[in-house]
Amino acid sequence: MLNYLNQIKMKIRVYMIALIIAPFLLIECGDNDDDDTGPVGDNLVVITEDIDEVTIWYADSIYIIKDHDFWINNTLTIQPGTIIKFTPDGQGMSVHETGTIIANGNADNPIIFTSYKDDAHGGDNNGDGNATSPSVRDWANVLVESNGSSFIHCNFYYGGGSSYLSTLEIYGVQSTITNCVFAHNYGGKFGDFYYGALDATQANFSTQIKNNIFFDNNLPLSILSEIDIDNSNTFEDPNDPSIKNTMNGIFIYDLDNIDKLTTWSETEVPFVINDNDLWIVSPGSLKLGHNVIIKFTPDSYLVIGEGATLEQSQGNVFTSLKDDNYLGDTNGDGSATNPDDGDWGGIYDDAASAYLTGSNILYDSN
Secondary structure (H helix, E strand, O other): OOOOOOOOOOOOOOOOOOOOOOOOEEEOOOOOOOOOOOOOOOOEEEEOOOEOOOEEEOOOOEEEEOOOOOEEOOEEEEOOOOEEEEEOOEOOEEEOOOOEEEEEOOOOOOEEEEEOOOOOOOOOOOOOOOOOOOOOOOOOOEEEOOOOEEEEOEEEEOOOOOOOOOOEEEEOOOEEEEOOEEEOOOOEEEOOEEEOOEEEEEOOOOOEEEOOEEEOOOOOEEEEOOOOEOOOOEOOEOOEOOOOOOOOOEEEEOOOOEOOEEEEOOOOOOEEEOOOOEEEOOOOEEEEOOOOEEEEOOOOEEEEOOOOEEEOOOOOEEEEOOOOOOOOOOOOOOOOOOOOOOOEOEEEEOOOOEEOOOOOEOOEOO
16 A cells, blocks of 8 residues: 655755846947957847846847846846847846746747857857857756746757756746747756756646747656646657657656646657656546556556546556657667566555556556
């Protein structure tokens, strides 16, 4: 019998918040800061202080982040087409509980979050010609800790150098992330947990993640167990479908039990449950769309509590993380491992005091 225990999984962060002097410093063409080679270019805005007042970033400028602990303490609105670059001196931005980011681009003019070395967007702003090229983990992440932030038609490139490996992290709040592109970012396993380039493992369950594109990331997406996921996100390069993600799946975190109707409908990649007892509790229900595949890490279980339901549909398969026969290589090790009986715990019906069995439940311990 499994014990009804919830793990306490809280992240501890220590931030040092600088005094706010001015929101930014405008740099004209040809000027530079303390770096010998940059920043250079037309219409650059070098960010050296936190944002404490309502601020707009305009599309006719390129914003170079040079503030080591850069906090958004009020509303920052970013216009469509704006480019933001992160440097070794300013590797990320954090949205404080008093702040908000409204980053609403459009299809023709997305907002770009990228590396200082990325000459393809905004030109050679570090002034080194082609001596350097952007790469994964060049900068850390955007951390959102306030409700109401939105990222619509935003492109995130070359991030993931943060402690938790993400490029955009939604922490404890509700946000909207739609029509965005996540490419060339990191994400992966840190300790016992998995964090995506977009990490919503500790987001509010009402967070919206729709119509986004993920490709050439190590691990694309991680979510709280109660977040609804439809079939609108894409997990390959639309221009070259052979370019996917190394650990191509949606990894699940169970900060809370599933105690509401939750729907998982994505069919391009599997959902991955990484927990020793993910519970569905009354009056909750987990509803799976047609052909949804769920994979499990070692020692993981799905538990159906009394009064709760698991609503299966045609084509659902529950299997091992090592099982490449269903939606490919999700653990990112190529053919180095193969699935075997006992790879994961099983699906336990608490009311019946029994494990579910069936031809669609593979490689569990029962």
